[in-house]
Amino acid sequence: MTNTTDDSDLVLLLRRHRVQVTAQRLAIMRAVSSRPHATADELADDVRAVIGSISRQAVYDTLGLLVDKHLVRRIQPPGSAARFEDRVDDNHHHLICRTCGSTVDIDCAVGAVPCLTAHDDHGFEIDEAEVVYWGRCPACRAATPEPASQRPASERPASERHMSERLAHAKEQQ
């Protein structure tokens, strides 16, 4: 997608944001664009394949800078290192396969700024809602038809939600 992007375009973009232009930064931007949802480590590898070498710190510094400038979005899926992507400011979410870890973009079910209206905001000033959908991708579903499914995800009476309440219940039944 950005494979066809000229370096001069990236230079322009950086200058517009008052960011010094370096070979490392250009390479990292290209890497982020060409491999969405990659980790810092993966991006470092990609960059090394192009410009020979880069320090770990330069990778982290640059990604952090680009995130600050809203040129890159950092997502931190539970149980994984941070991942980075090109697609910013559109509030999209992510769908991750429990089995193989593959990650795809997903638009929000609710609207442009999804879920930003929580029932009770507890006095917080909410500015972002991050949503991660968990499931099994088509490939993994095909591989194992029915994984002896746990996780009924069904509701339980509110009175049994906490450990303490559930054990009281257990005692009665005993």
Place this chain on the structure above:
Amino acid sequence: MTNTTDDSDLVLLLRRHRVQVTAQRLAIMRAVSSRPHATADELADDVRAVIGSISRQAVYDTLGLLVDKHLVRRIQPPGSAARFEDRVDDNHHHLICRTCGSTVDIDCAVGAVPCLTAHDDHGFEIDEAEVVYWGRCPACRAATPEPASQRPASERPASERHMSERLAHAKEQQ
């Protein structure tokens, strides 16, 4: 809350789930109940204050086991170590202060099984939606009235979402 719970109740609960009863497990269950959203490390400290000592491995093993048994829920807030809580199977979400990290429970804006219906499921079999709301808690808001707010969170034309597209735009304007 569970401070008043008798050990024998916890024993009962574990037995019902075919889990061996040990002093470490009981202490960890108590710790999780009494300090919601604590990290493994914090729980280990709490447990040590009660039973003297426990290995890090026992803490992780037990928490993992309790999570498997649906007696404890593990949440992994972006940028933080995993946290654990008592309140399971009710699909509630979390609201985290960007400034001080305080975490509160929040019920879903949408319904009992929130957001589980994504626009396009990409063929995935979705079983859970995890939502993290980000913001500033009342205390932090009071401390700093307006933090030179960035993050407009406003929509941008779809044509400007990706780096590549935005730089093209930049070029025109040049």
Place this chain on the structure above:
DNA sequence: CCCGTAATCTGGACATTGTCCAGTATTGGA
């Protein structure tokens, strides 16, 4: 075009959060 300074990059040490493993201790049933 050259210079000086600020910004950036480098490489190595260090921190945090977890997992692996082999040996020892405890649990719970026979």
Place this chain on the structure above:
DNA sequence: TCCAATACTGGACAATGTCCAGATTACGGG
């Protein structure tokens, strides 16, 4: 009470970041 399965311990190791001091590079001004 005894045994086998299970759990716990302590130390090594791994992954993901951050800190820091010194070397290098970028870029605006002369």
